[in-house]
Amino acid sequence: MEASEAQYAEFEEKVKRTVYLDNLSPQVNESIVKQALDQFGNVKSVQFIPNYVESKNVPQCALIEMENPTEVNAIVSDIAQKPFMIGGMPRPVRARKAKMEMFDDRPVKPGRTIQFRWLEPNDPDFEVAKKLKELAKIHAVEAEYVLKKQLEDEEKLEKQHQESLKATHKKYKMIDSVIADGTTRQLARGYRLRVADD
Template identity: 60%
Template sequence: MASEAEYSEFEEKVKRTVYLDNLSPQITESIVNKSVSQFRIVKNVQFIPNYLEKNIPLSRKPKQADAVVSEISHKPFMVGGMPRPVRAHEAKPEMFEDRPAKPGREIQFLWVDKKDPDFEVANRLKQLAKDHALEVDIVLNQQVKVEEKLAERQQLALKVNHEKFEMINGVITDGTAKCLANRYHIRVADHW
């Protein structure tokens, strides 16, 4: 059983925590750390062990956690130089594996006999959990495919923009821009 002080310390930890979801399954702790660091100092990043691969970055102070939630809601969350549709929420105690038992609360469990009417309910819940795991696996595989297509499009856009920059830079450095400026009587800066 946890003491009042231990549970109070845990509640403070929850207040300092920001919960991020809608992240790519390919995201890493370092990417989340760098991305959230644009808003506030990050103490650490921890993945919640569940089927949806969501993250919890921890902040140093409760007010910082509130600020991160607010800022991510109003500004784009940048990953690899590209905005991502990430959502930020305040963390809940249920998200932590290491949460202590609430003082004064007692949890009881028992094995359900096959003849018990609750046995069928338990079996349906067990099957429902298996179905959800399968559905989540399918959704995550589809999300990975979408992320890969997005990465390809972003890479292509980056390549096209780089080629445009190189073309403009070439026009400037080879004297074509200066020649056109003289032809059309446009005053240009001396650095050309």
């Protein structure tokens, strides 16, 4: 009994050191999350929460364990005030302190018992359960569609970002070549401007 109480107390401390992030990009992985949160302190572990309602099971939420609760408070406060950058792009990420129910590996609370039963068709709760099952199916279809659109939008955004970087790089190369071949000095003489020496 004492061992289970000690295990549960240890788990409660872990929950206090953990921050919950959602609205993550489906392309985000553990190293990206660690790199983004290292500015707040030491990231001890990253656990993505499985997405059971979508056929592709692409996690968009994560539990990140930090070194102490102060770092968790800093993350929650900072993300509430500023856009959260992942991979050079802002994301509508939300952060909040983790709760025990978010962990699928949580230990059983000492003294707690769980009861369950099968519902028969004549049970009054049977219709409610049936409606919930149908709603879960509808939600899964909607969520899959939203995920597909989000992935398409992110691919377009990434492509635009790459094209913009290439165009900027091309401009800088052109400016460097103009400076290197002496064209700027010729233009300066033509327009009677003074050019500072390097």
